[in-house]
Amino acid sequence: MVDQFAPFLYKFSEENIIVGSQTRTSSAKRETLNALCPYFTMFPLSVPAGQLKGLAPDQWVLDPFCGRGTTNFAARLLGLPSVGIDSNPVAAAITEGKMVPTTPERVGDVCEEILLTAPEVDLPRGEFWRLCFHPVTLSALCRLRAALILDCRSAERKALRALVLGLLHGPRTKGVPSYLSNQMPRTYAAKPDYAVRFWTREGLQPELVDLAELVKRKARHYFGEAPEPVPFRVICGDSRTLSMADSGFKFSRVVTSPPYLGMRTYVPDQWLRYWFLGGPAAVTYRHADQFTHTSAADFSRQLGSVWANVARACLPGAKMVIRFGGIHDRKANPKEVMLAALREADCELRLLTIRSAGLSSRGKRQADQFKRTLRKPIEELDFYVQVEGA
Numbered sequence: 001m002v003d004q005f006a007p008f009l010y011k012f013s014e015e016n017i018i019v020g021s022q023t024r025t026s027s028a029k030r031e032t033l034n035a036l037c038p039y040f041t042m043f044p045l046s047v048p049a050g051q052l053k054g055l056a057p058d059q060w061v062l063d064p065f066c067g068r069g070t071t072n073f074a075a076r077l078l079g080l081p082s083v084g085i086d087s088n089p090v091a092a093a094i095t096e097g098k099m100v101p102t103t104p105e106r107v108g109d110v111c112e113e114i115l116l117t118a119p120e121v122d123l124p125r126g127e128f129w130r131l132c133f134h135p136v137t138l139s140a141l142c143r144l145r146a147a148l149i150l151d152c153r154s155a156e157r158k159a160l161r162a163l164v165l166g167l168l169h170g171p172r173t174k175g176v177p178s179y180l181s182n183q184m185p186r187t188y189a190a191k192p193d194y195a196v197r198f199w200t201r202e203g204l205q206p207e208l209v210d211l212a213e214l215v216k217r218k219a220r221h222y223f224g225e226a227p228e229p230v231p232f233r234v235i236c237g238d239s240r241t242l243s244m245a246d247s248g249f250k251f252s253r254v255v256t257s258p259p260y261l262g263m264r265t266y267v268p269d270q271w272l273r274y275w276f277l278g279g280p281a282a283v284t285y286r287h288a289d290q291f292t293h294t295s296a297a298d299f300s301r302q303l304g305s306v307w308a309n310v311a312r313a314c315l316p317g318a319k320m321v322i323r324f325g326g327i328h329d330r331k332a333n334p335k336e337v338m339l340a341a342l343r344e345a346d347c348e349l350r351l352l353t354i355r356s357a358g359l360s361s362r363g364k365r366q367a368d369q370f371k372r373t374l375r376k377p378i379e380e381l382d383f384y385v386q387v388e389g390a
Contacts, residue, residue, distance in 0.1 A: 029225040030077060036222050037094045037166030038186045039068040043323070048074035048255040051321045055080055059252035064239035064310055069095025071255045072232060081231035083249060085239050087290060088266060090165065090273045092236035097162020100155035101229035107163065108216035110156040111144065115212055118143040124281035128192035131199045132169075132181050133206050140211040141168075141180060141276075149278045163218060165273050172207070177214065182206040189272035191283055240305045244313035251313055254320040258306070259291050261299050261326045261337055266290070296332035297340070304344025307385075311347045314387040320349075323357065325380035334379055348388035355382045 034045055048071040052061060057079050063071035066084030072095055075082035084095045121142050123129065129138060141164075148161050170179030170186040183204050184190050190198070198204075233249075235242065259266065267274070267290060271283040291302050310320070326334040335354065342349055357380035 030227040032224075033098055033222050033226045034070060034073045036098055036162055037068060039091070039094065043067055043070040043257050045070055045074055047257075047321075047323060049077065051255045052078050052080060052253060055253060057081075060249050062244075062249075062251040062254045062310065062313065063256045064244075064254070064306055065256050065258045066095050066234070067091050067257070069098050069234075072234075073098050074255075076230050076232070077227050079228065079230055083233045083235065083247070083251070085235045085237055085242060085244075087236070087238045088270070089236050089277050090270045092234055093158075093277060094162050094165060096234040097159045097165075099229070099232045099234065100158045102155045102159045102223060104216070104219035104223040106156045107159050107219040107223060108212070110154070111160050111215040112212050114144055114147045115140055118147045121146045124275075126192070126281075127196050129281070131196055131204075131206060132184075134208040137180055137206070137209045137211060144211065145276050145278075159219075159223060160215065161277075163215060163222065165276060167214060167218060168272055168276060172204075176217075177207055177209045178218075180209050180211065180214065188269035191268075191271075239309060240302055242309065244309050247313060249313065250315045251310075252315055252318050254310055254314065254318065254322075256321075257323040258303060260324065261296060261332055261334065262293060296337050299332075300337050300340035301344050303338070303341035304346070307342060307345035307349060308347050311345065311349055311387050316387060318387040319352075320383075320385040320387065322383040322385065323380060324383065325357075335381055338381070338383055342383075342385065350386045350388050352384040352386055355384070356380070357382055 031045065048063075052071075052074055055061070055078070059080065061071065061075040061080050061082040062085075063069075063082070064085045066072055066086045067088075068091060069084055072082045072084040076099060084092070084099075086092050086095070120139065123135075123138055123142055132138075133141065144160075144164065148157060148164075152158055152161055164180075166186075167178075167180055169181040169184040169189055172179075172183045179186070182195075182199055183202070184195065233247075268283050268285050271279070274284050275281055292298060307320075314320075322338065324334055324338050326332060326337065339351075342351060
């Protein structure tokens with residue numbers, strides 16, 4: 001029953017190493033794929049790209065909080081193998097879609113094939129669904145959803161899944177539609193009650209969107225000039241408990257940005273994308289593998305378990321770059337929280353330096369991606385750490 005919440009019904013490529021080749025393209029066009037699916041609090045591409053320059057092609061990169069896969073994509077741009085881990089199934093699906101080797105033609109063809117052959121399925125009911133998607137579009141979307149939940153093993157299907165996650169909701173545009181939904185933000189899904197009130201007040205009805213045509217058009221945009229594929233692995237799991245040291249890899253560089261203390265809306269903000277992956281047709285407020293934010297001390301202990309886990313999987317002398325901050329309504333100081341977490345790791349980690357990401361350097365800070373009014377700026381810091389032993 002695909003409407004039950006089963007985020008692990010689809011499989012990620014933790015058992016496969018995918019290697020391939022494509023024609024080199026200009027830098028700007030090769031970076032287009034990184035914007036495949038916008039994500040709230042996006043990690044700027046310039047951060048991992050700058051930290052990974054100079055690594056040899058056989059040096060593995062790790063991001064234990066990969067989010068939408070920006071570190072992994074930066075590694076792909078530089079021809080480096082990488083591993084990305086995230087407990088959020090939406091994040092893992094987006095990351096994998098940006099890493100698989102495919103072409104826009106194959107992505108479009110598999111979408112068309114599914115829509116031509118997939119049987120009709122039950123549609124979610126209620127005012128939200130009636131006003132969010134045109135009934136013809138919703139029917140096609142649900143048939144595609146069911147097919148990808150049952151089989152998402154090929155590179156084309158993984159790319160298609162990530163592409164549709166990015167097309168699922170967004171603003172209405174004049175002319176040819178760019179998204180499947182009625183008016184909505186791109187980076188997060190509005191809650192149903194709010195969305196219904198807004199659409200009703202504004203008199204907005206969903207437009208008929210040809211799902212197959214939109215997929216083909218957007219696949220050409222995102223996958224048309226993708227960078228050359230590299231060896232990679234994406235794991236949907238909890239970095240606090242995963243046995244990274246048994247993965248068979250030894251990492252030379254770790255570039256990551258863990259969840260910020262006080263930022264607890266990753267799961268409900270992506271509830272509609274959760275639904276597409278097999279979740280319920282309602283907002284999901286909790287996820288078992290998400291960090292708890294009960295106190296700064298508890299948060300530091302959880303981070304410490306991740307850093308200990310990561311260190312055991314690294315080569316001696318490996319460098320870690322950690323970007324971290326805190327939400328304005330929390331009293332805890334982000335610097336002290338991270339220093340406590342590094343101490344909690346209880347392993348041979350040496351802090352090299354701490355650098356500020358600045359308060360207003362747009363395009364360089366994750367906090368610049370927060371689409372909300374803050375009473376005071378979010379403090380962001382980059383922690384440079386070295387693994388002394390393994």
